[in-house]
Amino acid sequence: MKENYSYVGHSVDRNDSYGKTTGHAQYVADLKFPGMLYGKLIRSTIAHGRIKSIDTSEAEKLDGVVAVITAKDVPSMKYGLSPARFDENIFCIDKVRYHGDKIGAVCAIDEETCYKALKLIKVEYEELEPVLTWQDAVKEGAPQIFDEYPGNVNTEIHHHFGDVDEALKDAYYVRTDKFQGQRAYHAFIENHCAAAYWEADKAFLYTTTQSVHYDQYHIARVLGMKMGNLTVRAVNVGAGFGGKLDTCGTEFAAIILAKLTGRPVKVWFDHYETFLNGHGRHPMTMTLTTGVDKKGKIVAHKFDCVLEGGAYTGLGIASSYYAGSLLGILYPIENYKFDCQRIVTTLPPCGAQRGHGQPQPRFAFESHIDLVGEAIGVDPIDMRLINARKGNSITTAGYEVKSYNLLAANRMARDASGWTEKRGKMGPGRGIGVGNGGFVTGAGFCQYRTDYPHSVGMVKVFDDGTRAYVYSNAIDIGQGSSTVLMQMAAEAMGYPYEQCQMVTGDTDLSTLDFGAYASRQTLMAGWAVTRAGAEVKKKILAKACEMLKASGRVKEGFGYLDGPLTTEDLECKDGIVYIKQEPAVKLTFEEVARKYFVDHGALVGRGWYHPGKLGGNHKGAAVGTSPAYSSATQVAEVKVDMETGEIECVDTWDVHDSGTIINPKLFHGQVHGAFYMGIGETIWEEVKFDPKTGALLNGNFAEYRLPTALDMPPVESLTLDESYEPNGPYGCKEVGEGATTPTMGAVANAIYDAIGISMTELPITYEKVWRALKEKKENGK
Amino acid sequence: MYLPDFEYYAPESVAEACQLLAQFGEKAKVLAGGTDMVVKMKNELLAPEVVVSVKNLEQLKKVEYVAGKGVSVGALCTHNDLVKSDVLKEKFASVANAARQMANNQVRNRGTIAGNIVSAVPSADLPPVLIALNATAKLVGAKGERTLAMEDVFAGPGKTVLANDEVLTEIFIPEQKMTGSNYIKFGLRKSGALAVVGVAVAVQVENGVIKDARVALGAVAATPVRAKKTEEFLKGKKVTDDVLAEAGVIASGECKPISDIRASAEYRTDLVRIFTKRALRKAVDEGHV
Incomplete structure (x- = not known):
C-alpha cells in the first residue's frame, strides 16, 4: 500500500525555518502601519456584578488618548459556538461575569498611554456574590450568573447505550472511582494581538488565530458585515493549542477602533491578559463505574462528569461532548452511560485545549x-x-x-x-x-451549519514553471502544516517541494479551510491540496503528451509504445515528465508548464474535501x-x-x-x-x-x-x-x-x-x- | 507594563553612589542586575523617583582569594560569575553550587549577588549558605563603612538593615575550620523555581565527631534564619544516621514557614527535616559541595 514517494514520508525542512531561526519571521505584534494607534481592553476588577456607570472622561482627557469605547459604541449581537448558547457580548452591557471581563477599550498613540488611560477609567458596580466553584454554583439559592442558565447549568448531556444497570448486576467485578482534574492553560508564547485598518467599506484584520475562516464568519456576523467585506489574515502564529480558535476581544476592538479613528489600530494582550482570557482546560469532576467479566472484558461503564466552565460557553459545549464521546472509540463498550453537566461560574471561561x-x-x-x-x-x-x-x-x-x-x-x-x-x-x-x-x-461537522466543503485547495504554477503556489487557509500555528501540505501537493504534482510556496492565512487570497483544530488539517487540507496537485499533474501530462508528439521524438512502433502516445504512458516526478517505458525521453515540468501558460493562461489545479455524512443519530452525535x-x-x-x-x-x-x-x-x-x-x-x-x-x-x-x-x-x-x-x-x-x-x-x-x-x-x-x-x-x- | 518615570544616575565610584543615595534618601533605589527590581517597577510594586545604577562599579565584579584569610566576592558579581569562579570551585564549591541553583541561566547571567541579598527575598538561595559559612557583608555609606555578619543583614521580607546611603560592596567568606558545607534548594521544578525550602549546613568533623556546626534555613521564615538549637545539638555528637535524622527533626521545629501559593507550612516544615538531614550527610561525607 505504501509507495516510494519523493516527499511524502521524508523529513524535508520546514518552509518557515529560515525566518523563525533568524528572527526575521513577522508575527502580528511585529506589524506596523503608517499612523497606527494602539488599543487595550478595559477589564472588570470584580468577579461578579452589575455595571452601574462607566466614567471615561478622565481617560479621554489624557494627552495621547484618541478614543475610548464601551458597550454603547459597539453592536450588541451575542456570540459563541452554537446559536443556542450565544451568550457573550463584545463588551459587557449590564453585568460582568469574571475578574477581567471585557468592559471596553482605550485607544492611544502608544502602548504606555493605553496603560495610563486604563487607570483613569472609573467603573461603578453593584457587586454580586462571586461564584467560584461548580459546587457553589449548583447550591440552592446560588447567585444566578446568566438568566438563560437556570441553576447555573449551562448544558446537560445524557448518552445512554444498552442497559448499564442490568449489565452491572451480572458483572464479575464492579468498581467506582472518583477523579478530579484542574484548570490548565495553553501557555502559547505569542500573546493575542490584532491589527486592523479599513479601506472604504472594507475592513482588513491581522490576527493571532487558528482559523481565519471562523474569525471571518463570527466577526462579520456580530458586526453585521458581509463576509466579503472583512478580510482576515494570519501571519506567523506562535502556537495556539486551542486557545486561538475563539475570538478574544482584540479583533472586535481593533476593527471598531480603526473604523472610529480612521487609522490602523493594534490591540494587544500582555501575558497576564492572555492568561486572563483563559479558554483553556476545563476542570472536570469525574465518577467512573466499570463492570468487567472474569477475564477483564468491560461489560458496562458509567461516566458522570461535571465540567466547571467559568463564564460564557464558547467552545465549552464541544468540550462537554468530547468528554464522553471518544471512550467508545478506544474500547468497544456495549453498555455505556455518559451523564454530564457543564456549570457556569464567575471565572474566566474554559474552552478547547x-x-x-x-x-x-x-x-x-x-x-x-x-x-x-x-x-x-x-x-x-x-x-x-x-x-x-x-x-x-x-x-x-x-x-x-x-x-x-x-x-x-x-x-x-x-x-x-x-x-x-x-x-x-x-x-x-x-x-x-x-x-x-x-x-x-x-x-x-463544521462549527456552524453549512454545506461548504471543509477544505478547498488550489495550486497555481508560476508562468514559467519555476514555482508552484499551494493555496489553503489551513493555518500553520507552528505544527508545520504548511510544510506537510506542500509535501503532499508536490508529491501529487510530481514537482519539487523546494520550489513550492504556501499562500495561506488570507481570506481574500487563499482558499477556504476551517483551520487548525480537531487535528484536521493534514487529512482534510491534505486531501484538498493533493487533489489540486493531481489536477495540475493531469494538465501537465496532457500538455507534455502533445509536446512530445509534436516534437517528432516519439513515434509509434518505436519499440516501447504499442499505439499512439497517451498520457497513460507518461509519468511526472520531481519536476521531470518522462515516458514510463523509456525514461530517457523526457521534458522538464518547467518547460511543459511554460508552454501550458503560453497556450492557455494560468496553470491551475483545484481540489476540495468534504467528509460526507458520518456518525450516529443520537443528540450530540456530531461531536466525535x-x-x-x-x-x-x-x-x-x-x-x-x-x-x-x-x-x-x-x-x-x-x-x-x-x-x-x-x-x-x-x-x-x-x-x-x-x-x-x-x-x-x-x-x-x-x-x-x-x-x-x-x-x-x-x-x-x-x-x-x-x-x-x-x-x-x-x-x-x-x-x-x-x-x-x-x-x-x-x-x-x-x-x-x-x-x-x-x-x-x-x-x-x-x-x-x-x-x-x-x-x-x-x-x-x-x-x-x-x-x-x-x-x-x-x-x- | 511600563516603567514609571524616574531620574537616573550611573555613578563611577562607590563614594559617588553613596553621596547620591544620601542626597535623595528614601526617594532613591539602587539598580544592580534589575532582575527583581525592574519587574517590580513594571508591575507597579515599586516606583522610585531616583534610580542609582551601580553598573559602572567595575571594582565590585571580582572574586578573589586573600591568602590565609578567605574569599572576597564583589557584590556586583553575577550568579554565573560565582558558578564559573575557579577560586570558589576550589575553596567553597557549596557557594558556587548554590548560585547554580538560582532561577534560570538568563537570570544567573544578569542577577547580582548584591541584588540577591539586598532584595531580602526570604527564599533567596545565597544567604543560607553564606550564613552557614559565617560570611560577612561589607556596607559602605556616605560616612564610612561597616562589616556585618551575613545573618544580621536581614530585617524582614524585603527589608535589610542597610541605611538609605549604604551600598553592599563585598561578601567575605573566611577560611574555615568547617570541613564540609552544602546547600540544598527544593523548588517545585528543576529550574526557574523559587526555593520552597533551602537548607544550608557547614560542619567541622574530626574523627567522626562533629566539633562544630552551622545550619541556616531559607524560605521558611521572614528572613533566612540560623537553626541554633540544631547546631547545639550536633556539637560533640558522633556522626550517625540517627543523629543526623534527629538534627532534622530539631531544625524543623526551629522554622516558622507560611502557607502560600507554592506550598503549605506543614509541607515546608517537613522538608526542612528531610533536607537538614540530607545536607548534613553530604557535608560530612563530601566536604564543601
Missing part, C-alpha cells in the same frame, strides 16, 4: 481501569489488550472506524519499554505505567465523528522521592497509530510536544484564583509552572508499519492532539506503581504525593 474535552477523562479512565485490573489480578497492558478496539468496526454510538491499531501499539510499547521486567518489580519509589489515547482526525481515528499507547517510567514526594519522569515511550507519516521529523516533534504538555498538566500546571475574589493569582510563567527542559524526560517516539488509513491522503491520520491524551494516565499509573497509592487529583504535585505518603504511613496501611 489540545485533546479538547478528552485528556482528563482519559486520565480518569486509564487510572481507573488499572485499579479494576489490579482487583481481578490482570496486568494493566493485558487489561488494554483484552478491551482495545480493532479496525474496520462500528462503535456502539454508530461511528465507523477504519484503521485502528491500538492492540499493536500496546504490544510495541510493552516490548520497547521492558514492561514485563519492570512493572511492580522496581521497588518503592520506582514505577512504570501505561496509558492509551487517540483522537479524531478532523471533526465531521471523524473520517479517521488515531490511537496511541504511552508508557512512562518515574522515580518518586518517598520522603519529599518529588517526582522525576525518567523515561517514556510513545507508539502512535498515525497512518502514513508525512514528515517523520515533524511527527516526532508533535509527539514530543504533546507529551510535554501532558506531563505538565499531570504534575505541575494549574491556573489558580483567589478563593474569595476570583482574581487570577498566577498569570505568569514564574508561578504557572510549565516543566523545564530539565524536567522533561526523553521520549522514544515509535510508529507502526502496518498503520495505514484508507480515508486519509497517502494513508495518513492525526498525531497533534491524540498524543497528549494518554500522558496523564500513563504518568499517574507510573506514580501508582512507585508509591502504591492512587493519586486521583490533578495536578499530582510533590506536596500531594508527600501528603498521601504521610497519611498512608500514619494510618499504618
Whole structure:
C-alpha cells in the first residue's frame, strides 16, 4: 500500500525555518502601519456584578488618548459556538461575569498611554456574590450568573447505550472511582494581538488565530458585515493549542477602533491578559463505574462528569461532548452511560485545549481501569489488550472506524519499554505505567451549519514553471502544516517541494479551510491540496503528451509504445515528465508548464474535501465523528522521592497509530510536544484564583509552572508499519492532539506503581504525593 | 507594563553612589542586575523617583582569594560569575553550587549577588549558605563603612538593615575550620523555581565527631534564619544516621514557614527535616559541595 514517494514520508525542512531561526519571521505584534494607534481592553476588577456607570472622561482627557469605547459604541449581537448558547457580548452591557471581563477599550498613540488611560477609567458596580466553584454554583439559592442558565447549568448531556444497570448486576467485578482534574492553560508564547485598518467599506484584520475562516464568519456576523467585506489574515502564529480558535476581544476592538479613528489600530494582550482570557482546560469532576467479566472484558461503564466552565460557553459545549464521546472509540463498550453537566461560574471561561474535552477523562479512565485490573489480578497492558478496539468496526454510538491499531501499539510499547521486567518489580519509589489515547482526525461537522466543503485547495504554477503556489487557509500555528501540505501537493504534482510556496492565512487570497483544530488539517487540507496537485499533474501530462508528439521524438512502433502516445504512458516526478517505458525521453515540468501558460493562461489545479455524512443519530452525535481515528499507547517510567514526594519522569515511550507519516521529523516533534504538555498538566500546571475574589493569582510563567527542559524526560517516539488509513491522503491520520491524551494516565499509573497509592487529583504535585505518603504511613496501611 | 518615570544616575565610584543615595534618601533605589527590581517597577510594586545604577562599579565584579584569610566576592558579581569562579570551585564549591541553583541561566547571567541579598527575598538561595559559612557583608555609606555578619543583614521580607546611603560592596567568606558545607534548594521544578525550602549546613568533623556546626534555613521564615538549637545539638555528637535524622527533626521545629501559593507550612516544615538531614550527610561525607 505504501509507495516510494519523493516527499511524502521524508523529513524535508520546514518552509518557515529560515525566518523563525533568524528572527526575521513577522508575527502580528511585529506589524506596523503608517499612523497606527494602539488599543487595550478595559477589564472588570470584580468577579461578579452589575455595571452601574462607566466614567471615561478622565481617560479621554489624557494627552495621547484618541478614543475610548464601551458597550454603547459597539453592536450588541451575542456570540459563541452554537446559536443556542450565544451568550457573550463584545463588551459587557449590564453585568460582568469574571475578574477581567471585557468592559471596553482605550485607544492611544502608544502602548504606555493605553496603560495610563486604563487607570483613569472609573467603573461603578453593584457587586454580586462571586461564584467560584461548580459546587457553589449548583447550591440552592446560588447567585444566578446568566438568566438563560437556570441553576447555573449551562448544558446537560445524557448518552445512554444498552442497559448499564442490568449489565452491572451480572458483572464479575464492579468498581467506582472518583477523579478530579484542574484548570490548565495553553501557555502559547505569542500573546493575542490584532491589527486592523479599513479601506472604504472594507475592513482588513491581522490576527493571532487558528482559523481565519471562523474569525471571518463570527466577526462579520456580530458586526453585521458581509463576509466579503472583512478580510482576515494570519501571519506567523506562535502556537495556539486551542486557545486561538475563539475570538478574544482584540479583533472586535481593533476593527471598531480603526473604523472610529480612521487609522490602523493594534490591540494587544500582555501575558497576564492572555492568561486572563483563559479558554483553556476545563476542570472536570469525574465518577467512573466499570463492570468487567472474569477475564477483564468491560461489560458496562458509567461516566458522570461535571465540567466547571467559568463564564460564557464558547467552545465549552464541544468540550462537554468530547468528554464522553471518544471512550467508545478506544474500547468497544456495549453498555455505556455518559451523564454530564457543564456549570457556569464567575471565572474566566474554559474552552478547547489540545485533546479538547478528552485528556482528563482519559486520565480518569486509564487510572481507573488499572485499579479494576489490579482487583481481578490482570496486568494493566493485558487489561488494554483484552478491551482495545480493532479496525474496520462500528462503535456502539454508530461511528465507523477504519484503521485502528491500538492492540499493536500496546504490544510495541510493552516490548520497547521492558514492561514485563519492570512493572511492580522496581521497588518503592520506582514505577512504570501505561496509558492509551487517540483522537479524531478532523471533526465531521463544521462549527456552524453549512454545506461548504471543509477544505478547498488550489495550486497555481508560476508562468514559467519555476514555482508552484499551494493555496489553503489551513493555518500553520507552528505544527508545520504548511510544510506537510506542500509535501503532499508536490508529491501529487510530481514537482519539487523546494520550489513550492504556501499562500495561506488570507481570506481574500487563499482558499477556504476551517483551520487548525480537531487535528484536521493534514487529512482534510491534505486531501484538498493533493487533489489540486493531481489536477495540475493531469494538465501537465496532457500538455507534455502533445509536446512530445509534436516534437517528432516519439513515434509509434518505436519499440516501447504499442499505439499512439497517451498520457497513460507518461509519468511526472520531481519536476521531470518522462515516458514510463523509456525514461530517457523526457521534458522538464518547467518547460511543459511554460508552454501550458503560453497556450492557455494560468496553470491551475483545484481540489476540495468534504467528509460526507458520518456518525450516529443520537443528540450530540456530531461531536466525535471523524473520517479517521488515531490511537496511541504511552508508557512512562518515574522515580518518586518517598520522603519529599518529588517526582522525576525518567523515561517514556510513545507508539502512535498515525497512518502514513508525512514528515517523520515533524511527527516526532508533535509527539514530543504533546507529551510535554501532558506531563505538565499531570504534575505541575494549574491556573489558580483567589478563593474569595476570583482574581487570577498566577498569570505568569514564574508561578504557572510549565516543566523545564530539565524536567522533561526523553521520549522514544515509535510508529507502526502496518498503520495505514484508507480515508486519509497517502494513508495518513492525526498525531497533534491524540498524543497528549494518554500522558496523564500513563504518568499517574507510573506514580501508582512507585508509591502504591492512587493519586486521583490533578495536578499530582510533590506536596500531594508527600501528603498521601504521610497519611498512608500514619494510618499504618 | 511600563516603567514609571524616574531620574537616573550611573555613578563611577562607590563614594559617588553613596553621596547620591544620601542626597535623595528614601526617594532613591539602587539598580544592580534589575532582575527583581525592574519587574517590580513594571508591575507597579515599586516606583522610585531616583534610580542609582551601580553598573559602572567595575571594582565590585571580582572574586578573589586573600591568602590565609578567605574569599572576597564583589557584590556586583553575577550568579554565573560565582558558578564559573575557579577560586570558589576550589575553596567553597557549596557557594558556587548554590548560585547554580538560582532561577534560570538568563537570570544567573544578569542577577547580582548584591541584588540577591539586598532584595531580602526570604527564599533567596545565597544567604543560607553564606550564613552557614559565617560570611560577612561589607556596607559602605556616605560616612564610612561597616562589616556585618551575613545573618544580621536581614530585617524582614524585603527589608535589610542597610541605611538609605549604604551600598553592599563585598561578601567575605573566611577560611574555615568547617570541613564540609552544602546547600540544598527544593523548588517545585528543576529550574526557574523559587526555593520552597533551602537548607544550608557547614560542619567541622574530626574523627567522626562533629566539633562544630552551622545550619541556616531559607524560605521558611521572614528572613533566612540560623537553626541554633540544631547546631547545639550536633556539637560533640558522633556522626550517625540517627543523629543526623534527629538534627532534622530539631531544625524543623526551629522554622516558622507560611502557607502560600507554592506550598503549605506543614509541607515546608517537613522538608526542612528531610533536607537538614540530607545536607548534613553530604557535608560530612563530601566536604564543601
